[in-house]
Amino acid sequence: MEQKLQMLLDTVRKLIRRGAYPNLTKVVAKSHPADVAHLFRYLDLKEQRILFNLIEDPETAAYVLSELDHGTGAALLEQIDKETITEVLQEMPYDDAVDIIRNMPEELAEEVLQIMQDEDSEEIEELLKYGEDTAGGIMVTEYFAMDEDQTCGQAIQALQEAEDVEMVFYLYVTNEHNHLVGVLSLRQLLTVPASTKLKNIMTRDVISVRTDMDQEEVAHMVAKYNILAVPVVDEGNKLMGIITVDDVIDVLREEATEDIYKMAGSSDEELLYGFKSFKIARLRLPWLITNLFGGVITGYLMWRFKVTLKEVMALISFIPVITGMGGNVGGQSATIVVRGFATGRIDFSTLRQVFLKELRVGLIMGVVCGVTIGLVAYGWHHNPYLGIVVGLAMVTAMTVAATMGVLAPAFFKRFGVDPAIASTPFVQTANDITGILIYFGTATMFLNLLR
Amino acid sequence: MEQKLQMLLDTVRKLIRRGAYPNLTKVVAKSHPADVAHLFRYLDLKEQRILFNLIEDPETAAYVLSELDHGTGAALLEQIDKETITEVLQEMPYDDAVDIIRNMPEELAEEVLQIMQDEDSEEIEELLKYGEDTAGGIMVTEYFAMDEDQTCGQAIQALQEAEDVEMVFYLYVTNEHNHLVGVLSLRQLLTVPASTKLKNIMTRDVISVRTDMDQEEVAHMVAKYNILAVPVVDEGNKLMGIITVDDVIDVLREEATEDIYKMAGSSDEELLYGFKSFKIARLRLPWLITNLFGGVITGYLMWRFKVTLKEVMALISFIPVITGMGGNVGGQSATIVVRGFATGRIDFSTLRQVFLKELRVGLIMGVVCGVTIGLVAYGWHHNPYLGIVVGLAMVTAMTVAATMGVLAPAFFKRFGVDPAIASTPFVQTANDITGILIYFGTATMFLNLLR
CATH class of the missing domain: 3.10.580.10 (CBS-domain)
Structure with missing residues (x-):
């Protein structure tokens, strides 16, 4: 399967490079519309334009468009004459046609609708009234x-x-x-x-x-x-x-992708931007800047403990591992809660159970990692008290992080903020701060033993 | 919709608490099997057992079982007599029945298969031969x-x-x-x-x-x-x-959940373990321990730079933000590549383009964040050179992190390792290390200006 497509892709690319358009037209006409549509994912906009213009069958063209994102679809149509546009759009399910028209420059959209002035167009104008992400926006009107x-x-x-x-x-x-x-x-x-x-x-x-x-x-x-x-x-x-x-499948896939992108502090809008670096950077920056200031706060706290640190320089060796592990554990709990909310597996009625579970899991993992890092610290700097301080800080930081990972998404969800986007920077910053406070707090308390 | 279910859930819980089993039986008989199945997600195993035993219609029982994960399904069946088990299993699509039988204790599974010794059982035994995650394992044999x-x-x-x-x-x-x-x-x-x-x-x-x-x-x-x-x-x-x-929808959802869990260093096996904390901790620990040793390496590098640090204690204020931001940017790129591989949007033929895009995006975001943190550093410690060192380190660390975020998943995929599980700890550790090296390297070079 995959191999067949790869061969098709290689052939098409070679023919485009050579400008062998008559051959290309034949290859396209012979292939399954779904395979042709699939090819478009791997081509850049220039190649897409060339190939799209060579599709002779409006039905295949329609198939290709309904598989591409609607922004690209609109861009491919813009270059051809309005009569062909309407011909292709009429071959498409109304819901997809509507989404593409939505993405066209307003003037072109109106002209196209004018040409389509018959029953089709009425149905399409009807559908344009509904929100893009509602049942009305994805329904088709061809039912029995x-x-x-x-x-x-x-x-x-x-x-x-x-x-x-x-x-x-x-x-x-x-x-x-x-x-x-x-x-x-x-x-x-x-x-x-x-x-x-x-x-x-x-x-x-x-x-x-x-x-x-x-x-x-x-x-x-x-x-x-x-x-x-x-x-x-x-x-x-x-x-x-x-x-x-089949439209439901698309919704479910989009939704999963959306959540995954949001958890990483981006947005699935990225997919529309292709290789436009500045637009993509603008999407990702707000989340990064939030994290940046979180990092500055953590740094400020470390600075406040500089006296302790200067006296026991060995403490510096374990800063990355304490904050890092807190972030990891918190991230795990947050991921599980965010995905649980999305799939309906977790809701507010089961949240208490989930919280207690994550608390226990965090504690268990904290003890394992705390003992490990405690032994490493003792073996490295030959000070048993340093081992105890580092180990204790690790256990506390990881347990706190696990509970934060549950509470933060739940808190955001309760107040109507999407937990997928809000949780990660918050959990990370909160964990860095508590991790540093716990670590240096413990260290300052036992300062006499560490020197 | 949701409200109706919540009411049903509240009623069912109240009746279970009161032990009002005859009323409960009536409520269950009146509800849509899909709604009853949905309720089971919110009940604990004890409540599930009580409710399941009150379902009189084998068809509803079958519906409930095919919606639950197969481990729970097997656990619910184990408590009832073997004749009823077979009756319920015969109402289920063969593929689900097979998955539940797979999850039963071997002895019980054999007895059940023996009772079912008729055409049904033959078909089921046939299906048991295929791998659980293959087309054979999820197909049904009732076709036309x-x-x-x-x-x-x-x-x-x-x-x-x-x-x-x-x-x-x-x-x-x-x-x-x-x-x-x-x-x-x-x-x-x-x-x-x-x-x-x-x-x-x-x-x-x-x-x-x-x-x-x-x-x-x-x-x-x-x-x-x-x-x-x-x-x-x-x-x-x-x-x-x-x-x-409908089985395909389940596969796609499972797959997305699996990827999300793996990226957080866990596994969707967690879903089978419910609230069993030790088993869950064991699943998550290997990934955490890997990160732990990554953190120790970073700590060791910081320790090697302790002389620089002792001379310019202000440097400590920016350690969390430099390593943190590198991790974030790398995480974003890695997420986009891992999801791209999973949905087929990215493959090795487009990887070069993706790499160059992430490099540009990383550089743009690095410049924005670098200038910001540089100004913060200057304003805080009143040393323009500190601002320049911190800013430069930030730009470099973020750009390198973005490229790592593409290369690591691609590398793992090339060598047959699942990029979803392997990328995050590797990217994070690699970024922490390069971040620290770049930061302290620059600082050591300009040490005279920083003092």
């Missing part, structure tokens, strides 16, 4: 729905004639006000006499979501109930669209 | 397949009579050797005359996976091709089972 008073025979006939509904899994049933009242699987349609009314065999307990529900919540729901598509309704329970499981 | 020489009318009839195939999306077509030769959507069946042979309308270009393919690879493929189910074949292209998209 019928009135509850129609029969199974009529439904099968409608299904045979349907064109736009590529992926049919469920038949949604509505009443005369277009309100969602039931759902049927296609198989159910086939297992009853053709004259049966839909309302007599439909499942009335339909799981649905509101247009304004956050996309992450939708994703968790689809994952939880193991359904392939979820209907989207407005506040009056009117059926507006459906969200299919 | 027919011979290519049969007609669409026969297929529709078979579909009407089918019982075991709850979720049918595709009809797989096989030849006389049971080799997979094509695929059809249910809608396609309805749009042609009943006498049409399957082989005349089937799509011959079927995307399939081998039984031994890694589950993550399967998940990426299903996500990439936007398909709802992928057929699994053996080395001879014989159809063995299918993997549906």
Whole structure:
């Protein structure tokens, strides 16, 4: 699989370099649209432009666009004529088309919408009203729905004639006000006499979501109930669209990536910036500057202990290990809590248990590491008291760090701040400070024994 | 949604506390199996045991088990009689049943398999042969397949009579050797005359996976091709089972969690251990001990510079900020590279570009942070040269850290070590060491100006 793609990529790159565009057109036409879409990830914008212009089939072009991030998609379309743009956009699921239009310069977007002035465009303008990250923003309006008073025979006939509904899994049933009242699987349609009314065999307990529900919540729901598509309704329970499981997969992956980036003090916006270093640096800097001032505070505390330090220079040997280990343990606990919140495994009702667990784990690991570093300190500087001071400081610092790692994300979450972004710099700075205070505090107390 | 669940949880807890088991049984019977399954996440093992024993419907019990991790599932089953165990397991998808049996004590597992000695058990024993994380391990054997020489009318009839195939999306077509030769959507069946042979309308270009393919690879493929189910074949292209998209969602979520845990130096095995502190501490310790010795090396280097330090005690104020910022920047780059490898966004062919980008980003951020800390140092200790030394050290340390953050994960990946687990301690230690060397190196060079 991977090898096949690598070969395709090498071929395409070679042909682009040589400017062998007719050959390239043939290679693209022969490949699976998903493979072509995949190639685009490995090309730079210039190569992407060349290759995109050689795609002759609007369907393949649409496939490529729906796999790329929407900013790149808009950039690739901007260069071609407006008629082709609309042709390609019409091949795309409405939700993806809408996201790309959102990313176009306003003027172009309006022109494109004007050309598309038919049913399609109406649907697209409708979708543009919803927030990008809501159920309304990711739903498609190509679903299969019928009135509850129609029969199974009529439904099968409608299904045979349907064109736009590529992926049919469920038949949604509505009443005369277009309100969602039931759902049927296609198989159910086939297992009853053709004259049966839909309302007599439909499942009335339909799981649905509101247009304004956050996309992450939708994703968790689809994952939880193991359904392939979820209907989207407005506040009056009117059926507006459906969200299919393949879009849910994208949401879940994006979400995980987002959390991972945030925990490192960046943002998944980075992915849109490609290789634009200044924009990326601007994204990452606020978090770094916060940490910078945290580091200055820690440094200030060390400076206050300079008398102790000057008397027992050996103390300096263990500063990095004490602050570093505190940061590591705190980071572990914080990671587990942040991910727990994200996946729903941890909430405020189980937080006390989690806190006590992390406290115990921190203590156990603290004792192991404290004894180790105590022995190292004794062996190195030949002073048993130094070993005791370093070891004790390590145990305390690690235990405190583990509890901080639970409390900080929980605190941020309680006050509506995203724990993924807020926890790490806070936990790190807090741990550095407590680590230094504990270490030098203990050392100053036992100063006579250390000299 | 959330509120409804919270209410259900509160009710269930209250009833458990009161021992009001008849009421509890009623509440459970009335709720959606997915909601009951969800509740189990918030209960401790004792409460889980009580509640599980009150579930009367084997189907609901099966649902609960397939949502819980398999270790807990096995623990809940162990306490009930073997006939009920088999009854519940027979309600489950084979792949989940197999995973639970894997987690039972060997003796019990054999007894259960003996009781199930019928067709079911054969299928389960078959599945037990595959690795837990392979396509074979997560596939189900309830698929809908027919011979290519049969007609669409026969297929529709078979579909009407089918019982075991709850979720049918595709009809797989096989030849006389049971080799997979094509695929059809249910809608396609309805749009042609009943006498049409399957082989005349089937799509011959079927995307399939081998039984031994890694589950993550399967998940990426299903996500990439936007398909709802992928057929699994053996080395001879014989159809063995299918993997549906809901299992793929689980794989993708597990995988993201696994990576996040690994980057923090733990393992998703933690999730199986619940609140068992000693086992969890043992999982996290190896990574911490590695970092511990990294910290000792850094400390040793600082100790070697003790003469410089003793002469200019002000230098101590900036140790935490220099090593800390190096660690942060390196962590950011490493996170982006590790996640990029995991999602396929980065590979060895684009690594050079990524390296150059991170180098530029590191340099830009280094200059910003270097100027800031330089001014702080000057304002604080009233020595312009100290400002220059600290600022220069910061720029260098951050730029080097950013490049290390790319090189370390790439290096580990090249040599087959999981970059998620190996990168962080290595990057952190390497950055601490280079940070200290750069800082004290510069300071020692300009010692005359600093005094």
